[in-house]
Amino acid sequence: MACRPFGEGPCKSRGEALTPNMLTRTSGVLIATLLAANCSKTPGRAPAASYDSKTGKLAALSVDSNRNGKVDTVSHMDGTRILRIEVDQDENGRIDRWDFYGPDRKLERVGFSRQNDGVMDAVAYYESEGVLSRMEVSTRRDGTFDRLEHYVDGHLTRTAEDTDGDGRADKWDEYGPSASGPENIVVSTSFDDSKRGKAERRFVYGQNGAIARIEWDRDGDGAFTPQVASR
């Protein structure tokens, strides 16, 4: 599936994102499973291998990782190199997760089907082993990724969203530390109401989540000024 990125704009939502647990779960367990299954001496439990008819190289390994007689994990291979691992964890016949590996054999990104229907609607990118740096979400589940989430040290820091599907971000949320818990909370939301390519209106929130003030950048210089109350 191709990711169609969109312009992010100057600022930076709130996500029904995947759980942190889900996000940081890398495929180490899977690889271990594959290797273990590969080395298994038990008849009937070895992974089924298929080979490229032209090159003769290993092309795929099908594994029944929980040994219930049903294949739940398919590793697509180029010989000994893993290209992609597809997992159908609940064994409903539709893939829940795709692990993509780069040429350096490192996990590059993980695709998720958040509704578990075989449609990849979120893709997580990792900067190093298991550390989430970015998430792309297709909120309409149509193959277009219209929401970006940025993470620092596993914490959501900002998002950009294309709410009207024109290919450009028009809504940004900034996140900051919470006084009451480890997860960041949204501190401001900016809107590009006039579709000029940068935010012009901004809600700034207090720690209780309520709007503390409204700010404007009507001239587009990047500097926001508080709305003056009219009377």
Ligand SMILES: [Ca+2]
């Ligand atoms: Ca199984």
Ligand SMILES: [Ca+2]
């Ligand atoms: Ca499934």
Ligand SMILES: [Ca+2]
């Ligand atoms: Ca837009």
Ligand SMILES: [Ca+2]
């Ligand atoms: Ca301004």
